[in-house]
Amino acid sequence: MKVVTRFAPSPTGTLHIGGVRTALFNYVYAKKMGGLFLIRIEDTDRQRSTKEFEKNILDSLNSIGLSPDLDPINQSERADIYIKAADEIHKNGKAYYCNCSKERLDKMRAAQQLNGQKPQYDGRCRNLNLEKSSNTVLRLKTPLDGQVVLRDYVRGDITFENSELDDLIILRSDGTPTYHLCNVVDDFEQGVTTVIRGEDHISNTPRQIHIQQALGYPELEYAHLPLVLGADKKRLSKRHAATSLEEYKNEGYLDSAILNTLARLGWSKGEKEVFYLDDLIKDFEITEVQKAGAIFDMTKLDWLNTQHLSNLSLVEFKSHLNPFLSSIDINLDDHPKPDLLIDAMRSSESNLVNIANALIPYFKGVTEYNPKAVKKFLADSGNMLSSVADALESLEDWDEENIDLALKNFQSSSNLPTPKVNQPIRIAVTGGTKSPSLGLTLEIIGKEDSLIRIKKALDFIS
Secondary structure (H helix, E strand, O other): OOEEEOOOOOOOOOEEEHHHHHHHHHHHHHOOOOEEEEEEEEOOOOOOOOOHHHHHHHHHHHOOOOOOOOOOOHHHHHHHHHHHHHHHHHHOEEEEEEEOOHHHHHHHHHHHHHHOOOOOEEEEEOOOOOOOOOOOOOEEOOOOOOOOEEEOOOOOOEEEEEHHOOOOOOEEEOOOEEHHHHHHHHHHOOOOOOOEEEEHHHHHHHHHHHHHHHHHHOEEEEEEEOEEOOOOOOEEOOOOOOOOOHHHOOOOOOHHHHHHHHHOOOOEEEEEOOOOOOHHHHHHHHHHHHOOEEEEHHHHHHHHHHHHOOOHHHHHHHHHHHHHHHOOOHHHHHOHHHHHHHHEEEEOOOOOOHHHHOHHHHHOOOOOOHHHHHHHHHHHOOOHHHHHHHHOOOOOOHHHHHHHHHHHHHHHHHHHOHHHHHHHHHHHHHHHHHOOHHHHHHHHHOHHHHHHHHHHHHHHHH
């Protein structure tokens, strides 16, 4: 049997980072098993679903390397198939029409709650043999006794008592199918064998199994993933961090680093931390997914992004960085030593946006100084800066080695600790206290520009 998995998003918003994790696990499992990965757009919510969100979801998945093996399908285009399946269930005596009004149902549920009972349909119309009409819904005849067992790769066997499950609606009074029916029919029609989704769907599964049984469909395999949580162990939301894939890509996180981070949410492989998609396909085991909620850690994403950035060739790195530089009107070709600069700065920050911003002083000069850095290092360093400028000006060969030697000699002769020499110079030429090694920084900026910047800093503190 060929394994077929599916990712079934609703186009009611941009692609959530938790959805990407679900899509990733479906994709990786299918590829590992030599099967197919499919996408189904569950767009039956007519009020909230939009083509714009659908496009965002599909484009985002394609851009991050999780493309489906077949064209996606839309539930909104398949109503006739669902209605035909519902009619078959009714014809086989496994569903019935119900004309209970909203008012009756509300009173029934209120009374059940008052009596400490679980609110659920009481089966009033189950044996009335009502005909279809404009005010009837079609309900599934859930078995009144016995059990349904969910066999889950992550959680093991989960048993549900049929008595706890009421007769769910599969067709509304306007003839439109409900989520559970659409879900089951589409899984069968698409040849899905394995359903991998969030644990919030566990309670849906016994209902869907009953529909499968009513239609004579084969049993599916299931794996319910732990939810992606924030640091407070509550479901990830915007109060914890950005929640859409698009936001992370726009902040300069690599696709490979995002997938790496998400793969580690609920799954691990020994001490190995850095994974690429091919690694995940080779190493992933669905039975190794943990049950506990997985906490999304920005610190981990930052670290992994740094690792993935460092593994890029210089050409690849510049290709990824250039769009972010263009957004702040910087062209690498405008610098006399672009490769030296990029190679020196590529590990300076955790994402491409921050790296691009860190490059601003190397192209546009120092427009402002870090106030805290000025107070701590620069304010009282006028005499030292003036002297070191004289020492640097006398250098004939302006390269890292000679600059470092000159600074070392100056420090020794002035009897000053390294931070008292290096940090004021660094602030003078970059505006802050963070840069590559000082000799390399000055080489990259150039002799003339470095001396001009030191003079400007002297004017600033005078």
